[in-house]
Amino acid sequence: MSDVLYQSVVLERSRNPRHAGRPVVFMAEGQSENRMCGDKVSVFLDGALLRHEALGCTILAASAELMCEAATGKTVDEIATLSDKFEHLLKTGQEIPELGELNALASIAQYPSRLRCATLPWSALRDALARAGSAGDSASG
Amino acid sequence: MSITTLPLDVHAIRQDFPILSQKVHGKPFVFLDSGASAQKPKQVIEAMRFVMEEQYANVHRGLHYMSEKASDAYENVRDKVAELLNAGSREEIVFTRNATESINLVAYTWGRSTLKPGDAVAVSEMEHHANLVPWQMLRDAHGTELRIIKITDSGELDWNSLEEVFADGKVKLLALTHMSNVLGTYTPVERLAKFAHAHGARILLDGSQAIVHRAVDVRAIDADFYVFSGHKLYGPTGIGVLYAKADILEAMPPFMGGGDMIVSVSYQKSTWARPPHRFEAGTPAIIETIGLGAAIDYVRAIGFDAIAAHEQHLTEHALATLNQVEGLRILGSAQDRGGVFSFVMKDAHAHDIATLLDRQGIAVRAGHHCAEPLMGRLGVSSTARASLGLYTLPEEIDALATGLERVRKIFA
Numbered sequence: 001m002s003d004v005l006y007q008s009v010v011l012e013r014s015r016n017p018r019h020a021g022r023p024v025v026f027m028a029e030g031q032s033e034n035r036m037c038g039d040k041v042s043v044f045l046d047g048a049l050l051r052h053e054a055l056g057c058t059i060l061a062a063s064a065e066l067m068c069e070a071a072t073g074k075t076v077d078e079i080a081t082l083s084d085k086f087e088h089l090l091k092t093g094q095e096i097p098e099l100g101e102l103n104a105l106a107s108i109a110q111y112p113s114r115l116r117c118a119t120l121p122w123s124a125l126r127d128a129l130a131r132a133g134s135a136g137d138s139a140s141g
Numbered sequence: 142m143s144i145t146t147l148p149l150d151v152h153a154i155r156q157d158f159p160i161l162s163q164k165v166h167g168k169p170f171v172f173l174d175s176g177a178s179a180q181k182p183k184q185v186i187e188a189m190r191f192v193m194e195e196q197y198a199n200v201h202r203g204l205h206y207m208s209e210k211a212s213d214a215y216e217n218v219r220d221k222v223a224e225l226l227n228a229g230s231r232e233e234i235v236f237t238r239n240a241t242e243s244i245n246l247v248a249y250t251w252g253r254s255t256l257k258p259g260d261a262v263a264v265s266e267m268e269h270h271a272n273l274v275p276w277q278m279l280r281d282a283h284g285t286e287l288r289i290i291k292i293t294d295s296g297e298l299d300w301n302s303l304e305e306v307f308a309d310g311k312v313k314l315l316a317l318t319h320m321s322n323v324l325g326t327y328t329p330v331e332r333l334a335k336f337a338h339a340h341g342a343r344i345l346l347d348g349s350q351a352i353v354h355r356a357v358d359v360r361a362i363d364a365d366f367y368v369f370s371g372h373k374l375y376g377p378t379g380i381g382v383l384y385a386k387a388d389i390l391e392a393m394p395p396f397m398g399g400g401d402m403i404v405s406v407s408y409q410k411s412t413w414a415r416p417p418h419r420f421e422a423g424t425p426a427i428i429e430t431i432g433l434g435a436a437i438d439y440v441r442a443i444g445f446d447a448i449a450a451h452e453q454h455l456t457e458h459a460l461a462t463l464n465q466v467e468g469l470r471i472l473g474s475a476q477d478r479g480g481v482f483s484f485v486m487k488d489a490h491a492h493d494i495a496t497l498l499d500r501q502g503i504a505v506r507a508g509h510h511c512a513e514p515l516m517g518r519l520g521v522s523s524t525a526r527a528s529l530g531l532y533t534l535p536e537e538i539d540a541l542a543t544g545l546e547r548v549r550k551i552f553a
């Protein structure tokens with residue numbers, strides 16, 4: 001069956017994650033949960049390292065993987081821009097060259113009920129960045 | 142599977158449900174989510190149109206022709222519900238918005254007036270949130286205890302646990318589902334009512350699922366409270382039912398205050414109307430109630446014997462067919478079970494299953510089914526669920542199985 005959403009990149013990334021698993025030490029953890037379905041994701045920051053622990057569907061797992069890959073080494077501002085572009089992609093379905101492999105999720109636009117699955121890791125990342133930021137604040141103050 | 146063996150003329154029945162002839166994503170619409178809400182026959186749609194076009198005014202209020210017509214049609218549905226449930230009298234039928242509101246009504250009024258702090262309410266591990274959260278709220282507001290009766294791995298009530306929960310004599314209400322919306326299990330309600338009564342407790346049955354599939358006789362069961370929603374019984378949304386024994390209702394204080402529920406009002410004091418009107422404050426869902434009446438006429442004309450036989454046949458077919466899908470596991474295997482199947486698949490998450498089926502025109506539900514604690518008990522975070530209605534064809538079960546085979550291949 002050809003189903004545009006479940007193309008090989010998405011299946012492959014969810015099956016063979018390269019950025020999954022809780023690190024032993026990390027600087028900040030962010031979480032996000034979809035109360036509707038019980039899916040959960042945690043994102044761990046440790047310096048330049050970005051890892052995730054996704055408990056849920058294929059789309060969530062693939063999105064978390066692709067996000068970790070795309071956001072590693074980026075500044076907070078760059079991540080915010082990336083996140084905006086990614087949301088735009090999910091809503092319009094129009095691929096944006098600088099999103100690279102994240103474009104594999106473009107067809108979410110045709111599956112509005114699955115939008116949250118793809119955005120969940122990004123809200124966990126925002127949460128992690130906020131925590132890392134406030135931890136930094138209190139350390140310096 | 143040949144359709145000649147069906148006890149119902151399902152193809153003729155399907156003609157009554159306009160939505161079923163639609164295509165979804167270019168495929169015939171296979172609707173396997175009736176357990177969440179059922180589709181509506183044109184008899185219901187027509188009855189609602191008729192009342193709006195030809196018989197509409199507020200009820201119980203106007204001394205004019207239209208109001209009398211509408212009031213008669215509305216009150217007539219109370220008789221139909223009383224007959225459907227074999228209630229002792231029409232005054233035992235209270236109209237609410239849905240099963241959820243019915244249970245909240247009982248928790249709020251009966252719970253606070255009859256239960257004392259320290260008394261306990263017992264529910265099972267397989268309740269819908271609608272039959273759990275109101276009792277938690279009562280516990281927190283009123284100091285009652287909430288106890289949980291375990292289920293077995295097959296998804297049946299654990300009788301040992303039931304006895305333990307009742308052992309100290311504190312349980313004053315057993316609030317249970319008549320049929321699980323996740324596992325399909327029917328609970329042995331007559332036996333449970335006897336048990337509760339022998340232990341000095343009342344019994345409330347959540348009939349949201351059961352009422353659709355079986356003839357329910359509240360007097361034979363000896364239920365103290367029985368609740369259901371119209372929208373699962375092929376009727377409209379916005380109308381639900383609370384049945385309670387007359388003496389219980391008579392002793393219950395009102396739920397909400399306002400018009401229609403009083404005898405007299407002054408600034409000092411108001412006196413309450415007798416049941417059922419005491420519990421129906423404000424303008425009711427007139428049009429929806431009349432729609433429910435048409436739905437009841439519809440299912441009774443087909444007959445619950447025929448509906449139950451058809452669904453039994455489909456259930457057996459579904460269990461046999463789904464069990465052949467490699468890597469698929471159906472949750473619950475109760476002896477007495479109906480046409481609700483929750484399942485998980487190796488390597489495929491429930492949402493991915495639902496999305497992929499949807500693209501083939503097949504509607505199933507995915508998630509926790511408003512039963513999060515039960516998901517925990519079963520050791521899963523979510524399941525996919527197929528549920529049947531009187532219009533379901535064996536071919537639709539076959540389409541589901543074929544669809545699931547495709548899902549399996551994608552994730553294999």
Ligand SMILES: Cc1ncc(COP(=O)(O)O)c(C=O)c1O
Binds near residue numbers: 239240322370
């Ligand atoms: C067993 C059970 N109880 C209660 C409910 C709640 O029904 P409603 O949302 O119509 O109040 C449902 C519906 O999902 C149900 O399946």
